[in-house]
Amino acid sequence: xxxxxxxYISVILAVxxxxxxxxxxxxxxxxxxLIFALVVSLIFGFLDLSFGNIGERNMDLYSGVFxxxxxxxxxxGFSRSAMIEKEAGGLVQFLSIPVDSSAVFFxxxxxxxxxxxxxxxxVYFFIIVFFRAPVSERYxxxxxxxxxxxxxxxxxxxxxxxLSAKTNLREIFLPxxxxxxxxxxxxxxxxxxxxLFNNKGWEEVIDWVKLIMVYxxxxxxxxxxLFEKLLDE
Amino acid sequence: MLETVNIGKRYGKVWILKNINLKIQxxxxxxxxxxxGSGKTSLLNQFAKTSKASEGEIILxxxxxxxxxxxxxxxxxxxxxxxxxxxIRENLDFYVSLFGVNKEVKERRINELSEIFEFFHYLDTPLxxxxxxxxxxVSIVRSIIHDPEIILMDEPFVxxxxxxxxxxxxxxxxxxSFDCLERLPKERFFIFSTHFLERALEISSKIGVLNKGxxxxxxxxxxLENNEIIKFVxx
Numbered sequence: 001x002x003x004x005x006x007x008y009i010s011v012i013l014a015v016x017x018x019x020x021x022x023x024x025x026x027x028x029x030x031x032x033x034l035i036f037a038l039v040v041s042l043i044f045g046f047l048d049l050s051f052g053n054i055g056e057r058n059m060d061l062y063s064g065v066f067x068x069x070x071x072x073x074x075x076x077g078f079s080r081s082a083m084i085e086k087e088a089g090g091l092v093q094f095l096s097i098p099v100d101s102s103a104v105f106f107x108x109x110x111x112x113x114x115x116x117x118x119x120x121x122x123v124y125f126f127i128i129v130f131f132r133a134p135v136s137e138r139y140x141x142x143x144x145x146x147x148x149x150x151x152x153x154x155x156x157x158x159x160x161x162x163l164s165a166k167t168n169l170r171e172i173f174l175p176x177x178x179x180x181x182x183x184x185x186x187x188x189x190x191x192x193x194x195x196l197f198n199n200k201g202w203e204e205v206i207d208w209v210k211l212i213m214v215y216x217x218x219x220x221x222x223x224x225x226l227f228e229k230l231l232d233e
Numbered sequence: 234m235l236e237t238v239n240i241g242k243r244y245g246k247v248w249i250l251k252n253i254n255l256k257i258q259x260x261x262x263x264x265x266x267x268x269x270g271s272g273k274t275s276l277l278n279q280f281a282k283t284s285k286a287s288e289g290e291i292i293l294x295x296x297x298x299x300x301x302x303x304x305x306x307x308x309x310x311x312x313x314x315x316x317x318x319x320x321i322r323e324n325l326d327f328y329v330s331l332f333g334v335n336k337e338v339k340e341r342r343i344n345e346l347s348e349i350f351e352f353f354h355y356l357d358t359p360l361x362x363x364x365x366x367x368x369x370x371v372s373i374v375r376s377i378i379h380d381p382e383i384i385l386m387d388e389p390f391v392x393x394x395x396x397x398x399x400x401x402x403x404x405x406x407x408x409x410s411f412d413c414l415e416r417l418p419k420e421r422f423f424i425f426s427t428h429f430l431e432r433a434l435e436i437s438s439k440i441g442v443l444n445k446g447x448x449x450x451x452x453x454x455x456x457l458e459n460n461e462i463i464k465f466v467x468x
Contacts, residue, residue, distance in 0.1 A: 007333040014330035018316070018323075025318050025359075089312030092283035097331045098304030 008099045015107020022084060023111065029080045033119050037073040041065055041126040048131070062133050063194035066146070067186055069123045070116065074153055075175055077115050078161035081108065086165045091231045101231055102224035105158060109220075112154040120146050133197070142196045145209055149189040152216040156181050159223035162230045185215045234258055235280070235383065235422045239289035242275055242446075249275050250446045253289070257439065260419035262405065264433035265426040266462060267443035273426035274311060276443065277385050280424060281308045293383075304332055307381035309389055313372045317361040321352060321371050324360065325378055332379040338413075345413040346374045349404075350397075365392045373401065380414045386425040390432055398432070405436050430462060 023029050044065040085091050094104045124142070127133045156178055164173035192208035240253040250272045257263050265273045278284035279291055282302050290297045293305070308314075315324050322343060329339050347353040350370045360368060369392040376384060390398045405425075408418020427433050433440055440457055442450040450457060 003333075010333060011331050014327055018319070018327045021323065022316060022318050084316070088316050089310060089314040093308075093310075093314045094331070095283055096281065096303065096306040096308075098333065 004099065008103050011097060011099050011103035012107045012110070015104055016110040019081065019084070019108060019111040020114070023115070029077050030115055030118060032080070033073040033077045033115065034122055036076055037069040037119055037123050038126055040069040040072050041123060041130055044068070045130040059133075059197040060194050062127050062131055062197050063190050065131070066120075066123055066127060066193060067190050069126070070120060070146075070150070070153070071179075071182070071186065073119050073123075074116055074157055075171075075178070077119075078112065078157035078178075079164075079170060079174055081112060081115075081158070082161035082165035082170070085162075091162065095228075095231050101228035104231070105224045105227040108162075109154055109158050112158050113151055116150045116154055117147060120150060136199075138196055138199065141202070141205075142193055145192050145196060145205065145212075146189065148209060148212050148216065149185060149192075152185045152212065152219050153182060155216065155219040155223050156185075159219075159227065159230070162227070166230075181219075185212060185219075188212045188215065234292075234294060236292050237276075237279065237289065238292060240276070240279055240286050240291065241288040242279065242284065243287045248287075248446055250279070250286075253279075253448050255441055255448060255451050257422055257424065259422060260408070261422065261439055262437040263422075263424045263439045263441060264437035265424065265441050265443060266428065266430065266433055267426075268428070270445075271443040272446040273443055274387050275446070277308070277387050277424065277426055280383065281306050281310075281385050283308075283310075302383075304379070305382040307376035307379060307384045309369075309372050309376045309386040311387050313368055315360055315368065315372060315375065318359055320357045320359050321347065321363075322356040324371065325375060328375050329378050334379060342378050342413040345411060346378060349411065350374050350400075366394055366397065369393055370397060377409050377411075377414065380416050382416065382420065383422045384409065384424075386423075388427060389425055390427060390429055402432065402436055430459065434459070 044061070048061060091104065094101060097103075120143070124139065128135055157174075160177045160181070161170075161174055164170040164177060167173050188208045188211045192205050192212065195205045195208070234256055236256040237253050240250055241248060242250040253276060255263075265276060267273050275284065279286055282291070293301050316327075319327070325343050325347075326339060329342065334342070343356070344353070347356055350373065352367055352370055355363060355367065360371070363371075369389075373386070373389060376386065389401060393401060405423065408421060408423070409416075410418050425437075434454055437454055439451070439453050440462065441448055442457075442462055450462070
């Protein structure tokens with residue numbers, strides 16, 4: 001392993017460790033995201049009831065509620081993650097490190113993926129409790145599929161939260177920038193989870209999963225290449 | 234040699250730096266003097282490569298690429314670049330990890346420098362519980378702990394009490410020569426901004442005076458008369 005590659009990996013790990021340590025100490029981001037996801041799930045639960053769907057299991061609704069909760073909660077998390085750096089004086093400090101700035105992007109991406117992963121587990125739990133969704137072994141497949149989507153959401157979110165942190169209206173800019181870019185990923189994610197909720201076979205889901213994986217690959221590549229442009233003042 | 238060639242920086246139509254040309258040799262100490270808004274911080278940010286020049290370039294040993302500066306800069310900025318929920322040790326450990334310093338050397342530097350700058354007993358205290366002066370000392374240590382070639386300090390004496398300001402003067406005069414750092418004083422460039430004329434005269438070998446974004450004077454200490462400097466600073 002070359003010295004540069006070793007340093008690149010150690011920068012990724014240092015940035016990720018720092019963000020995780022700060023979250024574990026402050027306990028700000030995850031509780032906030034959880035509460036928000038819970039509130040969104042509840043609203044949709046009541047909405048479903050208000051349409052008279054008492055006792056009926058609307059499998060497609062679970063999928064929609066799941067992704068809307070994840071998406072809205074992620075906005076809070078990404079916004080806070082970018083603000084940590086802003087409060088410390090900005091990401092410009094990383095411009096002088098002796099490795100490519102994409103290492104900082106990956107270092108920030110890892111905790112964001114982990115935060116979203118923990119939120120997704122909680123949202124699945126909410127859906128089982130509030131929507132009386134059936135519990136089955138398919139949840140492993142569901143978690144696996146949605147985890148792949150979460151990587152793409154985190155990549156786009158990490159990039160655009162860094163960009164929007166430079167503005168005074170970051171809470172407004174972040175969803176405006178992020179949501180349109182995420183549309184293909186969200187459609188594919190809703191489709192794949194909906195099929196799994198409806199107990200469809202893996203062969204029907206796999207094409208959507210492939211699409212999600214391609215999206216992840218493209219978004220991670222582009223975001224890591226363009227990230228250095230965001231570090232400048 | 235570190236030099237700026239026609240460096241200019243503008244925001245919109247307003248030029249905050251214009252046609253800055255200066256050269257500094259290794260081992261030299263350059264003080265940037267000037268009133269508020271004269272462009273001292275902006276020029277330091279140019280040296281730190283944290284701000285892109287609108288025109289001109291900064292050259293280190295004949296090269297102006299990101300690689301030629303990478304890992305060689307240490308800066309005490311206006312904002313601390315420190316994380317207030319982390320302890321001093323965690324902050325320093327994190328920063329030095331970005332430069333590939335191995336664990337043993339890292340721990341030695343953190344311990345030795347924290348003893349010298351008298352915050353060893355606060356190493357595991359989160360920054361949010363510490364005073365402004367102590368945070369400034371941590372920020373100074375952070376700027377040198379990876380043993381950089383170019384040390385830049387923006388108003389390093391602000392927030393420091395007399396004792397630590399005098400200590401910093403003595404450290405600067407010795408060229409940041411510590412047992413735990415390998416680079417020799419003659420191998421470093423040191424540039425700092427200040428509005429304390431006495432401190433600038435005491436430490437630096439060269440003085441640059443900025444006024445309204447222009448370098449109005451640049452010469453060795455002793456060549457520029459004190460009242461002449463004051464006149465330049467006041468425009």
